[in-house]
Amino acid sequence: MREVMSHLDAAADLEQVLYDVHREIQPLIGQGQLADYIPALSAVDPQQFGLALATTSGEVHGIGDYQLPFSIQSLSKVYAFALALAADGETIWERVGHEASTHPFNSLLQLEHDHGIPRNPFLNAGALVSVDRLMSRHGSAVQPLREFLRAESGNHNIDVEKSVAESERAHCDRNASLAHLMASYGNLDNPVPNVLDNYIEQCALTMSCHDLALAARFLVRGGVRADGTRLLSTDNAKRINATMLVCGMYDQAGAFAFRVGLPAKSGVGGGVLAVVPNRGVLCVWSPGLDRSGNSVAGVAALEAFSLATGWSVF
Numbered sequence: 001m002r003e004v005m006s007h008l009d010a011a012a013d014l015e016q017v018l019y020d021v022h023r024e025i026q027p028l029i030g031q032g033q034l035a036d037y038i039p040a041l042s043a044v045d046p047q048q049f050g051l052a053l054a055t056t057s058g059e060v061h062g063i064g065d066y067q068l069p070f071s072i073q074s075l076s077k078v079y080a081f082a083l084a085l086a087a088d089g090e091t092i093w094e095r096v097g098h099e100a101s102t103h104p105f106n107s108l109l110q111l112e113h114d115h116g117i118p119r120n121p122f123l124n125a126g127a128l129v130s131v132d133r134l135m136s137r138h139g140s141a142v143q144p145l146r147e148f149l150r151a152e153s154g155n156h157n158i159d160v161e162k163s164v165a166e167s168e169r170a171h172c173d174r175n176a177s178l179a180h181l182m183a184s185y186g187n188l189d190n191p192v193p194n195v196l197d198n199y200i201e202q203c204a205l206t207m208s209c210h211d212l213a214l215a216a217r218f219l220v221r222g223g224v225r226a227d228g229t230r231l232l233s234t235d236n237a238k239r240i241n242a243t244m245l246v247c248g249m250y251d252q253a254g255a256f257a258f259r260v261g262l263p264a265k266s267g268v269g270g271g272v273l274a275v276v277p278n279r280g281v282l283c284v285w286s287p288g289l290d291r292s293g294n295s296v297a298g299v300a301a302l303e304a305f306s307l308a309t310g311w312s313v314f
């Protein structure tokens with residue numbers, strides 16, 4: 001394994017690994033279920049697969065549909081939380097925790113038990129906190145988030161897919177319940193309908209693996225943005241990575257750490273972001289999901305990549 005690792009900085013070797021990974025997981029593409037609780041997401045072709053690696057220096061290697069935009073859904077939670085943490089600093093931890101949850105990402109049970117303080121920023125309730133904090137600072141959450149994603153990826157066409165937002169808006173009773181419950185505990189400052197609207201729009205942003213991986217490089221650059229300015233302190237960048245490791249794959253976080261061993265975050269559009277410290281960010285996409293809402297082929301690809309390269313935090 002060490003030997004493989006030491007040779008891997010050569011671009012040609014990385015391309016070969018991506019090619020081998022794609023071939024290896026081919027039988028899994030199309031397996032799993034589409035996220036039909038948001039009808040627009042169930043209209044997507046399940047046979048799609050893309051994998052990109054953006055290195056710390058900004059080179060991008062990719063395979064398959066890695067330049068095709070898809071619905072980022074909960075991947076948005078990583079970037080939105082980073083912006084909220086950058087704005088609020090330590091005080092944000094009074095409103096949201098950093099503990100794992102064994103409950104599904106949209107569960108109400110734990111939230112009631114914890115008096116309206118979500119366990120972590122990657123559950124839907126936790127993401128509503130980030131949205132609320134950004135709205136209090138900027139009047140909008142989705143706008144500063146979109147600006148950030150455009151700047152970090154260099155793609156100024158990144159935008160909200162209105163049909164996906166409409167589709168989620170028509171089926172958002174559960175997220176509305178989460179928001180109202182938090183509001184009843186005083187953990188939202190802005191009106192619930194506005195918070196929900198911003199949340200739904202940020203989930204409906206459409207991006208490719210290429211752009212998502214580029215835009216998350218601040219997590220492997222100790223909090224430093226693409227233009228060299230600092231978004232987060234090194235400590236806070238580390239804390240986001242740690243929170244991803246423990247909470248990013250929901251109730252499968254333990255299984256994912258066992259199989260892959262990288263901080264990661266999934267979304268029900270089928271995307272998974274994974275951070276490889278000091279090396280780069282991987283983003284994989286394939287729409288078929290397992291029962292926890294994680295991409296079946298995506299997780300398998302990250303496992304195959306990590307086994308082939310030895311890249312992991314362990």
Ligand SMILES: NC(=O)CC[C@H](N)C(=O)O
Pocket residue numbers: 072073074075105106124168175203266267268269293
């Ligand atoms: N895990 C996810 O990607 C969930 C995001 C989705 N928009 C929801 O609120 O249910």
